[in-house]
């Protein structure tokens with residue numbers, strides 16, 4: 001090794017040490033925090049969210065905290081099975097998915113752990129998280145009506161329940177009952193009206209169908225656009241995407257049940273896994289995602305609504321105006337999921 005090399009190494013060392021001392025002198029706490037972050041290293045996430053919706057957020061988390069995020073993206077059923085199979089050996093600290101029905105199911109399978117976090121309980125309203133703090137909503141999705149303004153006068157629209165009335169005969173489009181979104185919606189109908197009345201409503205929907213249920217909300221909205229039906233029920237972000245692609249898109253949105261139970265809402269959300277190797281890092285990521293700094297972007301990327309009540313919506317989502325949401329705790333969507341599936345089956349909703 002040459003003397004020149006050794007000297008330059010020493011100069012670099014002295015330089016780094018001096019910088020460290022200066023930084024310590026200026027901001028001892030922040031520096032110590034940065035050091036522990038560097039040592040903590042990473043957090044591992046399993047998520048059913050599409051990578052383009054969540055990866056930019058993970059990158060920002062890393063920039064702001066120094067903690068790397070490794071994530072695996074797949075459908076929720078596959079990830080749930082994987083977590084079950086891995087058990088204590090799982091590398092995953094956090095599981096993020098959509099719909100309270102899925103989050104509830106994962107909690108039922110014992111895949112989450114309860115976490116005590118003042119910031120999460122401050123940032124996520126009670127109805128949008130698990131009663132035992134095993135999972136927390138991170139964005140709100142609203143499932144409401146869309147209609148074609150040329151064929152429907154807005155004064156005709158009112159409630160999900162009203163879509164069962166004869167005036168909608170042959171004019172209604174629905175997505176398949178197999179989708180958890182509709183299972184959660186029907187679970188809430190059962191909660192509000194009891195099973196018997198809920199079944200009457202669902203039977204009324206079925207008898208009003210213009211066509212077989214669709215396999216996607218986007219197909220449904222396009223059917224309304226094309227005149228196959230006049231009204232349907234969808235998650236608003238699907239309409240938002242179509243409006244983004246085609247300004248002046250001819251299908252309009254209506255906030256359902258504003259005089260009664262409120263719009264049916266659901267969440268995307270997540271929790272720290274039961275056997276997380278780094279539970280404190282998992283908690284930190286969830287806290288960051290629910291924080292004021294991250295919520296606007298988290299919601300906007302999928303044209304959803306922030307869960308954090310201190311964060312405003314923006315873009316297309318804001319043009320739809322404010323709405324009253326159903327504030328029934330979302331755990332009900334899970335608790336009544338099996339009941340909802342059986343009821344839809346009895347009502348002939350495929």
Ligand SMILES: [Fe+2]
Nearest residue numbers: 098181217235
């Ligand atoms: Fe969706």
